[in-house]
Amino acid sequence: MNFLDFEQPIAELEAKIEELRYVDSDSKLNIHDEITKLQKRSKELTESIFSSLSAWQVSQIARHPLRPYTLDYINRLFTDFNELHGDRSFANDPAILTGIARFDGNPVAVVGHQKGRDIKERIYRNYGMPKPEGYRKALRIMQLAERFKLPVLTFIDTSGAYPGIGAEERGQSEAIARNLMAMSGLRTPIIATVIGEGGSGGALAIGVGDKLNMLQYSTYSVISPEGCASILWKNSEKAKDAAEALGVTAQRLQQLDLVDSVINEPLGGAHRDYDQTADGIRTTIKIQLNELNQLGVEALLDSRQKRLRACGFFR
Amino acid sequence: MSWLDKLLPSRIKTNGASRRTVPEGVWTKCDNCNAVLYRAELMRGLEVCPKCSHHMRIGARSRLDGFLDREVRVEIGSDIKPVDKFRFRDSKKYKDRLSSACKETGENDALIVIMGSVKEIPVVAVAFEFDFMGGSMGSVVGEKFVLAVDACIDNDAPLVCFSASGGARMQEALISLFQMAKTSSALAKLSKAGLPYISVLTNPTMGGVSASIASLGDINIAEPNALIGFAGPRVIEQTVRQTLPEGFQKSEFLLEHGNIDMILDRRDMRERIASLLSMLCHSQATSKTGNG
Numbered sequence: 024m025n026f027l028d029f030e031q032p033i034a035e036l037e038a039k040i041e042e043l044r045y046v047d048s049d050s051k052l053n054i055h056d057e058i059t060k061l062q063k064r065s066k067e068l069t070e071s072i073f074s075s076l077s078a079w080q081v082s083q084i085a086r087h088p089l090r091p092y093t094l095d096y097i098n099r100l101f102t103d104f105n106e107l108h109g110d111r112s113f114a115n116d117p118a119i120l121t122g123i124a125r126f127d128g129n130p131v132a133v134v135g136h137q138k139g140r141d142i143k144e145r146i147y148r149n150y151g152m153p154k155p156e157g158y159r160k161a162l163r164i165m166q167l168a169e170r171f172k173l174p175v176l177t178f179i180d181t182s183g184a185y186p187g188i189g190a191e192e193r194g195q196s197e198a199i200a201r202n203l204m205a206m207s208g209l210r211t212p213i214i215a216t217v218i219g220e221g222g223s224g225g226a227l228a229i230g231v232g233d234k235l236n237m238l239q240y241s242t243y244s245v246i247s248p249e250g251c252a253s254i255l256w257k258n259s260e261k262a263k264d265a266a267e268a269l270g271v272t273a274q275r276l277q278q279l280d281l282v283d284s285v286i287n288e289p290l291g292g293a294h295r296d297y298d299q300t301a302d303g304i305r306t307t308i309k310i311q312l313n314e315l316n317q318l319g320v321e322a323l324l325d326s327r328q329k330r331l332r333a334c335g336f337f338r
Numbered sequence: 339m340s341w342l343d344k345l346l347p348s349r350i351k352t353n354g355a356s357r358r359t360v361p362e363g364v365w366t367k368c369d370n371c372n373a374v375l376y377r378a379e380l381m382r383g384l385e386v387c388p389k390c391s392h393h394m395r396i397g398a399r400s401r402l403d404g405f406l407d408r409e410v411r412v413e414i415g416s417d418i419k420p421v422d423k424f425r426f427r428d429s430k431k432y433k434d435r436l437s438s439a440c441k442e443t444g445e446n447d448a449l450i451v452i453m454g455s456v457k458e459i460p461v462v463a464v465a466f467e468f469d470f471m472g473g474s475m476g477s478v479v480g481e482k483f484v485l486a487v488d489a490c491i492d493n494d495a496p497l498v499c500f501s502a503s504g505g506a507r508m509q510e511a512l513i514s515l516f517q518m519a520k521t522s523s524a525l526a527k528l529s530k531a532g533l534p535y536i537s538v539l540t541n542p543t544m545g546g547v548s549a550s551i552a553s554l555g556d557i558n559i560a561e562p563n564a565l566i567g568f569a570g571p572r573v574i575e576q577t578v579r580q581t582l583p584e585g586f587q588k589s590e591f592l593l594e595h596g597n598i599d600m601i602l603d604r605r606d607m608r609e610r611i612a613s614l615l616s617m618l619c620h621s622q623a624t625s626k627t628g629n630g
Contacts (some may be wrong), residue, residue, distance in 0.1 A: 096545070184549075186569030186577045191587060192595045195568040196548040200522060204554055207523030223506075223515060224549045224568070231519045245506045245515040245546070250573075255428035255508060268426055269511045279423065281512055331523040332484065334516045335477035336423040 025294075027083050029072065032289075036065040069291050076240075078266040078275070082248055084240040085219050091301070092151075093120055093135030093178040094219065099301035100308075101126055101133065107164055109156075113193065114155030118149045118185070119229070122162040123173065127309055134229050135178030136160045138219070139267075139284030144262035151220075152185035155198035158228050164201050165209055166313040174212040174312055177229045182247060199228040206231035207331060212315035212323060214308055216286070217241040217273075217294075233327050234311045235281070237273035238300070239288040243281075244271040281334075284311070347611040348376055368392055384604045393541065393561050393604055397443075398450040398465035401500055405608050406463060411454040414462075414489055419446045423477075424511050426608050432509040439470045447478035448503070451486045453493065457612035462490045465500040466547070473503035476510040480517030483551060487524040496534040496615050501552040505545020520552035525554050534618040536611055539566050539589075539598065557614060559607075560589035560596040566598075 026034035040061050043054050076084070083088070084327035097104050109115040120137045123130060136153065139145030161177075168175045184195055206213060206229075209229040213232025221243030222231070237243060246254075248266035253259040270276065273285045286303045315323060370392035379388065382405050385396040396404075400403045426432040440446065448470040451530050464486045466473035482502045483499075506514040514566055528535055537555030539548075541564035549568050552558075560566060567587040575582055585591045592598045602610055 064588045184568060186574045188439050188578060188580075188582065188586070189573065191567050191569065191574065192591075194553070194595070196566075197553040197597060199549040199568070200518075200551070200553040203522035205530075207519065208526045224518060224546055226547075227515055227518060231523070244513055245511055246508055251428075251508050257429075265428070268424070268428060269508070270424055272511075276512060279513075281516070293421055298359045328523060328527075331516075331520045334513065334520050335481050336421050336510075336513060337477045337481055338419050338421050 025087070025089050027074075027080070027087065029080050029083075030069075030291075032137070033065060033069050034319065036061060036068060037051050040065065066290070073291065074271075077263070078242075078270065078272050079248065079263040079300070081272045082220075082242050082266050084292045085242045087292060087294050088140075090121045091293050091297045092140070092221055093137045093180060093218065095297055096178060096301055096304060097122075097133060097135070099298065100305055101131075102128075104133070107167075108160070110159035110163060112156075112159070114154075114156045116149075116154050116160060117147055118151050118153040118181070119157035119161050121160055123164075123168075126176065126312075127305075130171075130173050132164055132173045132175045133178075134164055134175060135218075136181040136226075136229070138180060139195050149185055151181045152183060153181065153225060153228075154185050154187065154190045155193040155195050156182050158184075158202050159197040161229050162198075162205055165202075165206065165213075169209050169211045174214070175209070175232070176233070176308060177213065177215045179215060179217040179226045179230055180219035180241075181219050181222050181225045181241075182220050184228070186333050199224045202228040202270035202295060203231055205322055207327065208324065210320050210324065212312065212318075213327075214315070216304060216308070218304075222247060226331075231331070233323065233330075236284045236286055236304075236307055236311075237276065237282050238286050238293060238304075239273055241273055242271040243273075243276060244269050341345070353599070369394060371569065373555065386604050390602065391562070393563065395468060395502070395541070396470065396604070398445075398467035398500070398502075400463045402450060402452050402463050405498075405500075405611075406452060406454040406456055406461070407458065409455075411452050414451040414453060415485045416450075418478050418481055420455060420476060420478045420510075422509075423513065424509070426509040426511065428509075435471060435509065441472045443467055445470050447476070448473045449479040449482045450474075451482050451489075453489050453495070456498075456608060456615070459612060459615050459619060460493060461493040461498055461615065462486045462493070462495050463498045463500070466502045468502040471509075473501070473505060474505060474507035474514070475503060475517050475521075475550075476507035476514045477517065479507075480514075480520045483521045484524045487528050490528055490533050491531050494533070496536065496617075496619060497609060498538065499527060499551060499555075500534045500538045500540055501543045501547050502540045503543055503545075503547035503552075505547055515546065518546050521551045525551065529556075534615060536614065538602075538611075540564050542566070544568070544570060553597075555599075556618070557600075559611075560592060560598045560601050561604055562589055562601050564589045566592055 104124035106122040138151035139148040215235040248262040250260035251265040293300040368387040371390035373389040385394040
């Protein structure tokens, strides 16, 4: 298990339990009760730490190196997944994964950011930071879904669109903007779920739709806490304050009515139990898909337009 | 009084106080070629240096004033004001930033919308006020942009947007990000209504504004030498750890890479946009030399 800084007390307790287990196996002393007691304490400790996480701590869980990624959910939520590649004009961007699959027996289109687990895969996936060709591939698949009446399920998990030379040359801005425009009028249901980091325009570019879900410890923000800190505080070490000010957590964003559904994670975060997390996502999407399928296309688009139109606070 | 004062005719007498009453800013300097310029002449030339054609920053109102026909202008959404929903506070409170921006610019927020005409073609024109918090897009900018699109549809008029913005307004957090979707979705409506949208990108157009309304024109026009892009050059340099190519993210670079349709001198903007709109809207030719 990979523990974050603020989880150190839990880590120490878990280490102690491990130690006792080792003793247990080759001694006649009965330490079973002791272990059970410690396990109970570890659970209570985790509960207490996780009941009052700061926005910055949640950001760290959202970026946890063991956190389940899009592919981990694809393997659990879908059958018959067929990955589709390429934007048909420049390249295939591995930072965005697209395909068609069956969800609960019915065909759907899947679009999601994909991060890498080990160094090699991280580089291959460009740390989950898409280039214009990634967004254009996503658009191609979404338009394919529209043509064949497949609902689109997107999974958001990126620190942001890739800030690179080639990405700018090929029109990163235009690629993102085009998706926002196209998704707002796509004639099929779109459900977006933030599973890890929802980083700015790079996240939104596959995030416009009829429902927006967030996993309990995922984040969604206009700018990364570090980026915001270095611009507004002129000090990237103020990221903790920036995370708080930006209100990046699912809980805070739901209070502001910006999120439809917050999906609970297992105690200690999604990485503690992939299956359980996937089950939570499945249940939520199933209900939403049922609801959206009841609407005709015109009613669906009408309600999506109204949602977008209503977004904003002013007087 | 000294003997000299007595000798001088009163009309050429000067003293410190009256010297200070000479209106400030009669003369100004070009930030590019350092030429000393007569302020009034510079304003007549839409803040473009007559010596080197450097495009200096122009306020949203002066911009629209120079672009639209004199007669019949209706401002839209001028009474909409921002609120601090997140009670955002960095080194300064958002509320305080808003009130000082308000005082400095005399505007309620960073977008001005005016319905009028250009060379008698009815048009809704919007312009970002960069001096209002870097022309950043929050709820008010988003709402006013949508009102502009609605006005286009109601009046069968095309839309022209002059952008100058650092991007989404961080102080409005996720709500400002969502304005990108809100405004882009309005443009989808405009497009469906068959009305043209001309986007003019001026220095600078970055981040969330570049990645939404500014890049979605039926025709995208840039002013010369404007910085236009998604990520800022400093962030890119830190990420890729290599020197950026010459002229990176400048208008000429974007033209070369196929991201914009043309670069226009600000002083030709009115004429050329009117000409483009007249063709897209199938109205009479606007140019005197035209034979239509």
